[in-house]
Amino acid sequence: MPANQPLWLTAVHRLERAIGEPVEAAVRTDTYFDAVTRINRARRKTLGMVEGVSRRAWHTLNLPAGTDVRRMREQMSRMERRLAQLTDEVAEVAEDGRRTRVG
Amino acid sequence: MAPTLNPTDLVTRLNRDVERSLRRARNGVRYVRGTHRPKLGATPKEVVWKRGKAELWRYRNGTVRYGPPVVIVHSLVSRSYILDLRPGNSLVEHLTAAGLDVYMLDWGVPDELDADNDLERYVDWYIPRALAAVRRETAQSEVTLAGYCLGGVMSALYAAAHDDVLVRNLILMATPLDFDEMGAMVALLREGRLNPDELIDDTGNVPADALYSGFYMLAPTTEVAQKATLLEHLWNDEFVEGFQAMAQWSRDHVPFPGAAFRQLTELFVRQNVLMTGSMRLGDRRIDLANARGNVLNAMAERDNVVPSSAVEPIMRLVGDPARREELRLPGGHVTFGTGRGALKVTMPRMAEWIIAHSDELSEQEE
Secondary structure (H helix, E strand, O other), X not given: OOOOOOHHHHHHHHHHHHHHHHHHHHOOOHHHHHXXXXXXXXXXXXXXXHXXXXXXXXXXXXXXXXXXXXHHHHHHHHHHHHHHHXXXXXXXXXXXXXXXXXX | OOOOOOHHHHHHHXXXXXXXXXXXXXXXXXXXXXXXXXXXXOOOEEEEEEEOOEEEEEEOOOOOOEEEEEEEEOOXXXXXXXXXXXXXXXXXXXXXXXXXXXXXXXXXXXXXXXXXXXXXXXXXXXXXXXXXXXXXXXXXXXXXXXXXXXXXXXXXXXXXXXXXXXXXXXXXXXXXXXXXXXXXXXXXXXXXXXXXXXXXXXXXXXXHHHHHHHHHOOOOOHHHHHHHHHHHOOOOHHHXXXXXXXXXXXXXXXXXXXXXXXXXXXXXXXXXXXXXXXXXXXXXXXXXXXXXXXXXXXXXXXXXXXXXXXXXXXXXXXXXXXXXXXXXXXXXXHHHOOOHHHHHHHHHHHHHHHHHOOEEOOOOXX
């Protein structure tokens, strides 16, 4: 801490450490990690239930639900990835060919 | 006796305080409005190779006097401009000014297309191709390979598994090897808690926000102290600029490719395989002791992201024991990119080590 630091700033830093140290210690405990895990699981479960209800509602009206759109997006991403891979492979072959001709 | 106040001193002090108050008001308004942000990653560079989101940049900043070229492999969790933060406070600028030919392998911002990128993709596909591009650019068969954080792990694996481009020097900056020592950063991923798939979103990657939260929770209250320090130094343009640059970087995380994240969790966090000195990648076993070249284990003494205890085993496990060196640096995880310690110690000592393990180029080679 610099010697010429104003008193108010020193006080803020001390207060921050007084609160921060126990908080930092708390977020490193098993209790905290377990709590985060449980909250995360509960959130996902709730979200899953809500999605299930909404999916059934949309399907009753013969309309696609958010989960259908997500699944479609995932499939398209898989296709895009495969296409990108093939593009890379073609680019490599083309580059090798160019280098062989130059060499 | 109370000190007497000289009228001249009083006027000087008054002038200074008025001037600082005006600057404080001006910088405060700029800060709140988010204008006048510093230019980040400003060292002149050109893209010399590109595949997918990955780009290889060559920095142009003065005459190259030493070889082999230095290729920095950046981490997968943060933006690479931390190593070229701003003029006068940049590792890249420092190395290039010292006469080194510096390249940066930047991974860009992964999206759905990168969700399948696994460690093999980085170690056996991207890095070899980027280094081949460096060889074509420079006509030199060797490189100094410098990996930062997870980029260091990938660099060490490359150096141990490949001999297509010779690694004369392997620099591992804040590179974790012992994941049991990584503490809070990885504790949630250990067995019985979160599974990687619970963190991976619809794009197939771990969202940047999740990574930011992980870093934020390491020290959730320090932002208050930092903001108070900013308020005190708001009159100082240089300080405000540095603060803005760091604040921007520390919030600017990138999504982590899902496939690599699953491997990282299973192999590094849960099995801690790197501590066995070898790991299976693709269809073969890689022995870290086979890493070629001189190894520099550069670690920050006050790093709370990758603590020294996670980095120290490099001195037992990576490369030839006779060619390993350790460099302990003041500061935290970002000492490789910014801070007083970086300018005074980290950057000069890194440049010195690299130059001591490089050759002076003849005029023709330059």
